[in-house]
Amino acid sequence: MPNLKHGIMYRFCSKMVSLHRTTKIAMMVTADLIALPFCFLVAMLLRGGDLKLASHFGPASYVLVAVVTIAAFSVSDLYRAVIRFIDQRLLSVTGLSLAIAILCAWIVMFAINEENFPRSALAIYWFIVFSYVVASRIGMRNFLRKHNTAGRGTAETVAIYGAGEAGARLAQAMRGSPEYRPVCFFDDKHALSERNINGLRVFHTERLAEIVAAMGVRSIVIALSGAAPERLRDIMQRLAQAGVTTRILSRLVDLADDKLTPRESIRDLKFEDLLGRPPVPPRLDLFARCVRGKTVLVTGAGGSIGSELCRQIVTLGPARMHLLDHSEFALYTIRQELATRFPDIPIEAHLGSVCNAELVERILQGGQVHTIYHAAAYKHVPLVESNIVEGLRNNVVGAQVIATQAAKHAVETCVLISSDKAVRPTNVMGASKRIAELIFQAAAARQGGHTTFCMVRFGNVLGSSGSVIPLFQRQIARGGPLTITHPDVSRYFMLIPEAAQLVIQAGAMAKGGDVFVLDMGEPVRIVDLARTLIALSGLSEKTPEKPGGDIEIRYVGLFPGEKLHEELLTDGVVFPSEHPRIMRMKEHALRPGVLDTFITCLMMACETHERGMIESMVKAIVTEYNPQPVPAAAPVPVPVPATPPASTLVTPLAAPEADAVPARLGLIKKFVPFRI
Numbered sequence: 001m002p003n004l005k006h007g008i009m010y011r012f013c014s015k016m017v018s019l020h021r022t023t024k025i026a027m028m029v030t031a032d033l034i035a036l037p038f039c040f041l042v043a044m045l046l047r048g049g050d051l052k053l054a055s056h057f058g059p060a061s062y063v064l065v066a067v068v069t070i071a072a073f074s075v076s077d078l079y080r081a082v083i084r085f086i087d088q089r090l091l092s093v094t095g096l097s098l099a100i101a102i103l104c105a106w107i108v109m110f111a112i113n114e115e116n117f118p119r120s121a122l123a124i125y126w127f128i129v130f131s132y133v134v135a136s137r138i139g140m141r142n143f144l145r146k147h148n149t150a151g152r153g154t155a156e157t158v159a160i161y162g163a164g165e166a167g168a169r170l171a172q173a174m175r176g177s178p179e180y181r182p183v184c185f186f187d188d189k190h191a192l193s194e195r196n197i198n199g200l201r202v203f204h205t206e207r208l209a210e211i212v213a214a215m216g217v218r219s220i221v222i223a224l225s226g227a228a229p230e231r232l233r234d235i236m237q238r239l240a241q242a243g244v245t246t247r248i249l250s251r252l253v254d255l256a257d258d259k260l261t262p263r264e265s266i267r268d269l270k271f272e273d274l275l276g277r278p279p280v281p282p283r284l285d286l287f288a289r290c291v292r293g294k295t296v297l298v299t300g301a302g303g304s305i306g307s308e309l310c311r312q313i314v315t316l317g318p319a320r321m322h323l324l325d326h327s328e329f330a331l332y333t334i335r336q337e338l339a340t341r342f343p344d345i346p347i348e349a350h351l352g353s354v355c356n357a358e359l360v361e362r363i364l365q366g367g368q369v370h371t372i373y374h375a376a377a378y379k380h381v382p383l384v385e386s387n388i389v390e391g392l393r394n395n396v397v398g399a400q401v402i403a404t405q406a407a408k409h410a411v412e413t414c415v416l417i418s419s420d421k422a423v424r425p426t427n428v429m430g431a432s433k434r435i436a437e438l439i440f441q442a443a444a445a446r447q448g449g450h451t452t453f454c455m456v457r458f459g460n461v462l463g464s465s466g467s468v469i470p471l472f473q474r475q476i477a478r479g480g481p482l483t484i485t486h487p488d489v490s491r492y493f494m495l496i497p498e499a500a501q502l503v504i505q506a507g508a509m510a511k512g513g514d515v516f517v518l519d520m521g522e523p524v525r526i527v528d529l530a531r532t533l534i535a536l537s538g539l540s541e542k543t544p545e546k547p548g549g550d551i552e553i554r555y556v557g558l559f560p561g562e563k564l565h566e567e568l569l570t571d572g573v574v575f576p577s578e579h580p581r582i583m584r585m586k587e588h589a590l591r592p593g594v595l596d597t598f599i600t601c602l603m604m605a606c607e608t609h610e611r612g613m614i615e616s617m618v619k620a621i622v623t624e625y626n627p628q629p630v631p632a633a634a635p636v637p638v639p640v641p642a643t644p645p646a647s648t649l650v651t652p653l654a655a656p657e658a659d660a661v662p663a664r665l666g667l668i669k670k671f672v673p674f675r676i
Contacts, residue, residue, distance in 0.1 A: 025079045029070060031136070036066035039132055043125035069129060072101035078133070091137070095130045102126050156180050159217045159244075161235060163187040163195070163202045167223035170249055171198045183215050209242045219245035233532065240535030282501040283579055288316040289508035290371045290413045297322040297369045299354045299402065300376030302330025305417055307337075308500040309373050314338050316504075320346045322363055324376065326353045354398035357405065364409040373503060374402045375417045377433065382559045384429040388614055389606045392432050396599060399436035403443040407451050415507045416440045416455040418515070420492060423457075424624045427560070431618045431625045435599070437515065438621065441589040442596075444513035454510030456503045457517050459492025468526060472533050480542070480551040482530045485558045490523040490565050502582065509578050515585040516577065523565065527553065595621075 040062055073079060076097035078090065102122045156179060160167045163185040174180040175198075185202040187193070193204040203211050211217070220239050222232065232248075239246045290296075291313050298313070300306035301323035307330070310323060321338070325331040328351055335349040352359045354376040363369070377395045378384050384391035399416060406414040418437055421430030437455050444453040460468070468491075475482050494502075498518075506516040534541055534551050542549030558564070577584040590598070598621045605617040619625045 028079055032070055032073065033066055035132060035136070036069050036129065037062035039128045040065045040125055043121050043128050046124050046128075047121040065125075068101055068105070069098065072097045073133075078137075091134055094133055095126075098129060098133075099126055157216050157218055158182055159184050159186055159212070159215070159220045160200075160223050161186045161205075161220050161239070162223040163189075163192050163197050164223070164225070166225050166249055168198050170221065170223045171200055183217060184211060186211070186220070205238065208238060212242045212244055217244055219247055221247045221249055223249040236532070236535050240540065243540070246536065282505055286505040286508040286578065287501065291316040291318050291504065293317065293319050294370035294412075295320040295322070295368055297324065297363060297372045299324045299372070299374050299398070300417075301325045301349075302327050302334050303375060304496060305499055305503075306373075306375035307334045308496045309375060309503060310334055310338055312497065312500045312504060313373075314342050314345055314347075318345060320348070322348050322350060322369065324350045324352065324354060324360075324363065326351070326376075353394075355394060355401055357401045360401050360405045361408075364405050364411065369409070370412045371507060372402060372406055372411055372414045373417065373507070374399065374415065375503075377417070377436070379419065379429060381421070381427050381429050384432070385427050385560050388428045388611065389609060391428055392435075392602065392606055392614070392618070395429070395432035396435050396439070396602065399439045400599060403439050403453065406453075407443055407446065407449050410450045412450070413452050413454075413507045413510065414440070414443075415503055415510070416453075417503055418455045418457040420457060420459045424626070425622060426626050428615075428618065428627075431622045434622045434625070435602075435618070437587075438590055438595055439599075441513045441587070442592040445589060446592050452507075452510045452512050454506055454512070454514045454516065456506045457515055458494055458499055458502060459518075459523075460494070468529070469533070472530055476533065476537050476539070476551060481554040482534070482551060483554050483556050484526050484530060485556055486564060487527055487555055488525070488564060489527075489558070490525045492523050493529075494518065505579060505582065509582070509584070513586070513589070515587055517583045517585060518581065590621075 073094060076090070076094040078094045102125065106122050158174070158180050160171055160182060164187075167185055167187075171182045171185070174182045182200060184200050185192075185197060186205050186208055187202055188205050190204060192202045195202045212220075220242075222235060224231075224235075227235075236246050296313055296318045298306050298309050298321070301310055302325040306325070310321065314321065323331060323335060323338075325334075331349050331351055335347055338345070338347050350359065350363055354360065354374070376398055378391045384395075402414065402416075405411075416436055419430065419433045421427065422434040422437055423430075425431040425434055437457075440453045440455055443449070443451070472482055502516070502518050506514075509516070530553055531541055537551075539550035540546065542552040598617075602614070602617045602621065605614045608614075615625075615627050619627070
């Protein structure tokens with residue numbers, strides 16, 4: 001019988017909630033038109049002590065009082081409020097509006113010197129009406145909340161972390177939601193412990209594990225406005241130890257809007273929330289300078305960075321877009337996405353390699369391209385390290401083709417997407433990116449050019465195809481272990497949209513030959529990242545101290561060519577840029593003719609497929625390159641000293657760079673059967 005009663009009440013409440021808004025307002029106004037005259041009658045009885053005073057006023061007076069009161073309610077937005085989410089603030093505004101209306105009535109009575117009407121009855125009437133409003137609205141709110149949730153057996157039991165305004169409003173909204181059943185608050189403040197907020201008890205976080213187990217809480221929603229990433233990481237670790245799923249309130253629920261639900265306002269906690277620094281916002285005046293109304297080419301358009309570049313660029317209103325990628329599926333995917341979202345922008349997809357000079361020339365000849373973003377490259381360190389010939393050909397020749405064709409066809413701006421691994425590289429991928437930077441620097445140094453060349457250097461990108469995040473996620477899905485090369489290895493991280501925005505803005509700030517570097521804050525230890533992802537998955541780390549944990553972290557040793565810590569800056573001179581979080585660098589460079597000769601020799605070395613010879617030639621170009629030993633590697637040739645001509649290098653040069661020139665020329669003489 002109780003279940004039948006709850007079922008009937010649940011269906012009744014659901015029917016009431018689903019009524020059209022106009023119908024709900026009409027029902028509330030009708031109820032008030034009936035109740036308010038009785039409130040006035042009670043006020044007269046309390047003032048006069050019997051019916052004698054009340055009988056002096058006819059029915060029209062009672063109706064007039066009710067109409068004036070309803071008008072005051074309308075001014076305070078009482079009828080537009082959602083009763084399930086009504087709060088103290090709205091009731092206070094309603095009481096104030098009613099008081100102003102009664103004060104105006106008192107002034108009118110005083111002005112016309114109406115002696116038959118006791119003015120003190122107005123104060124009594126205000127008290128009675130306000131009590132009626134509070135009792136009727138709060139009572140209906142509690143009735144709807146109680147019975148609207150009584151028939152839902154699948155609602156998730158949740159707790160709210162943070163008993164402030166955001167948490168209180170979230171709890172209020174959750175009570176009218178079929179998906180969630182809030183049971184308590186957790187807060188770090190001892191002053192709030194054991195308090196009651198919106199009918200829910202507040203517990204200090206010291207009792208988190210105890211209360212979670214006692215109440216059967218399955219997930220906890222963090223409702224802390226503007227919490228710093230460091231605090232979120234600490235909270236998430238504590239919640240993970242309690243064995244609950246962690247979510248976060250992404251935006252406050254607008255209580256005056258019945259369209260928003262807790263489901264729309266709550267999301268899973270993401271690693272971006274724990275990045276350790278706020279994302280770098282774009283400067284709008286720089287953002288569209290090289291894109292709006294112009295024809296843009298993106299190489300590597302199907303990759304992680306390239307595709308996000310395309311998404312950002314297409315929102316800025318380019319005249320036309322050209323997409324180049326050697327992956328058919330990736331190119332098809334990004335073209336379909338852009339064409340669907342922006343059908344009015346002409347988009348041309350070109351299938352092929354960036355190393356194909358004829359293909360790139362055809363695109364630039366027919367397209368009248370204004371801006372190029374060169375994102376095409378092999379970036380996965382272990383793969384390039386074991387395939388150095390293809391890695392060098394793709395990254396070096398691709399950059400050379402783009403730079404040459406951009407200058408030939410007078411492209412306005414050409415931007416290279418580089419990497420922090422180009423700084424004092426220990427692997428072939430990083431060295432190839434540094435050579436690509438040298439190619440763009442040399443292109444910028446050529447006289448009479450109309451193209452502005454620049455480079456953008458940043459760290460690891462969260463969620464990219466080569467990022468450690470997808471690898472960890474796959475390993476967690478398989479039950480572990482999570483493989484990490486070294487317990488102390490650390491990396492800089494940024495978001496994919498942030499990286500794309502940086503690239504676009506850099507082109508707008510470039511003056512020629514610039515290297516732009518993002519202020520990325522502090523590096524993140526990979527082991528901390530792994531533990532964060534384990535906790536975000538609602539799991540625990542398996543250690544010798546906790547053998548019952550879910551996921552083990554296993555150290556496998558550094559890969560060939562892998563650094564323990566990455567760098568973003570070399571010994572070059574650093575200048576501020578127009579953006580407060582982006583630095584501009586001027587680094588040493590090689591003269592264009594000398595660099596061309598070096599690259600020719602490098603490609604000849606690649607033809608031999610002898611690792612030692614190739615690494616020696618790479619080191620001749622990038623003197624900071626310090627390859628790590630690789631098993632079965634060919635012996636490194638010994639450079640032959642020689643005296644370099646004074647005109648080979650762009651000045652000014654640091655002393656170490658100048659001293660390295662004899663070794664470079666000696667290597668070239670050793671490899672090439674002609675004189676330089």
